C-alpha cells in the first residue's frame with residue numbers, strides 16, 4: 315500500500331467518523347428537555363464532529379506523546395495571549411504546580427525560599443494553594459469581596475510582610491480581579507504576580523486577555539471549563555527565562571529542550587560540563603530542576619485544537635446565558651446579592667454566582683433546585699482553611715475572613731455553559747423566582 319492509498323483510507327475513516335458523530339453524539343431531537351426530569355448540568359463538554367475527527371486522526375497517526383497537534387495548540391495559545399510561550403500540561407493543577415515550582419527553582423534569579431510568603435485569597439481552589447504549601451512557602455490569606463468573589467484587592471498592600479514575594483490569584487468564576495491595583499502593587503513592591511486563569515479563559519481586563527498580566531498563568535481544559543481536552547491545561551509564560559524553567563519542570567526536570575523524538579537541538583549534546591557530572595555527559599539526561607512529567611498526549615491536544623477554534627463562540631454563549639439570568643433576577647436584590655464585575659472587565663463566565671442575603675434559607679433554596687435536577691455548585695472550596703486537608707498548614711491571615719465565610723455559607727452558582735438550552739435556563743429562572751414568591 316503506497317502513501318496515496320493510506321491517505322485515501324484515512325480520509326474514508328474520517329468521513330465515517332463524521333457519520334458516526336451524527337448518529338451517536340449529535341445532540342438530537344430525541345434529547346428533548348423535560349422540566350424537572352432532565353438534568354440541567356452546571357457545565358459539560360460541548361463539541362461536534364471536528365473534535366472526534368481530530369481525535370481519531372491523531373490516534374491513526376499513533377504519535378501518542380505530545381506531537382504536531384500539541385505544538386500547534388501551544389503556538390496558538392501563545393499568540394492568543396500575546397506571550398512568550400504556552401506549554402500544554404495534563405491539568406490546571408499541574409500548571410499551578412509548575413508555576414510555583416518555577417519560583418522555587420535554583421535557575422530563577424529571584425528564587426523563592428522556604429518561609430517566603432505568597433498572598434492569595436482564602437476562597438480558592440485547593441490546587442491553587444497546594445503547590446504553595448508543598449513548596450515550603452507560606453500562604454498569606456486575604457479576604458474576598460462579596461459579589462465579585464475575588465480577592466479584596468484593596469487589602470493586598472496592607473497584607474505584605476517582609477517575606478512576601480508573590481501574589482497568586484484566581485479570577486473566580488471567570489470574573490477578572492482588579493488587575494490595575496494588583497499590577498501596580500506588584501510593580502512597586504517588586505512582587506511576582508501570577509494569575510490562575512483556570513476558570514477565566516477568554517476574559518479580558520482593559521481589553522487585554524487575563525493571563526497576560528502576570529509573569530505566568532494557568533489554564534484548565536477539564537470538561538467544565540471554557541474549552542476542553544478531557545484532562546488538560548496550560549502554563550502561559552511571559553518571560554523567556556521562566557519559560558525555559560517551566561519546560562524543564564514539566565519535562566522531568568531535564569536541562570535539554572528537545573521535542574519528543576528529537577536529539578541535539580542545542581548542537582552541544584556531548585560538549586558541556588554540568589554540575590559534577592563527567593565532562594560531555596549526555597545533555598539529554600542532565601537534570602537541572604526538581605521536575606515531573608506533566609505532559610499531554612497528542613490525542614488530547616488534537617481535541618484541544620478543534621475546541622480552540624470555537625473558543626470565542628463558547629465564551630459568547632456563556633456571556634449570553636449569564637446576561638439572561640442577570641437581567642431576569644435583578645429585581646430580587648432584596649433576597650440575593652447579584653454578581654458584580656469591574657468596569658474594565660469583560661468576564662468569561664464559568665457560572666452565575668449568587669449569595670443569599672441573611673435570613674434566606676440557603677439549604678432550602680439549594681434543595682429546591684437540586685430536587686428538580688438543577689445542578690448547583692459552591693464557589694470553589696469556600697474557606698479553604700476549613701477543609702480537613704488544609705487544617706494546620708503554616709499560614710498567615712491578614713485581617714478577617716468574614717466575607718470568605720459568608721461565601722462559604724451562603725453562595726452558590728448555576729451553570730451558564732454553551733450546552734444550556736433556552737428551555738433549561740427558563741426553567742431555572744422560574745424556579746429561583748418561584749422560591750422567592752415572584
Ligand SMILES: Cc1ncc(COP(=O)(O)O)c(C=O)c1O
Nearest residue numbers: 405406407439484512513534536
Ligand atoms: C481556579 C482553579 N484552579 C485550578 C483548577 C484545577 O484544574 P484541573 O481540574 O484541570 O486540575 C481549577 C479546576 O477547576 C480551578 O477552578
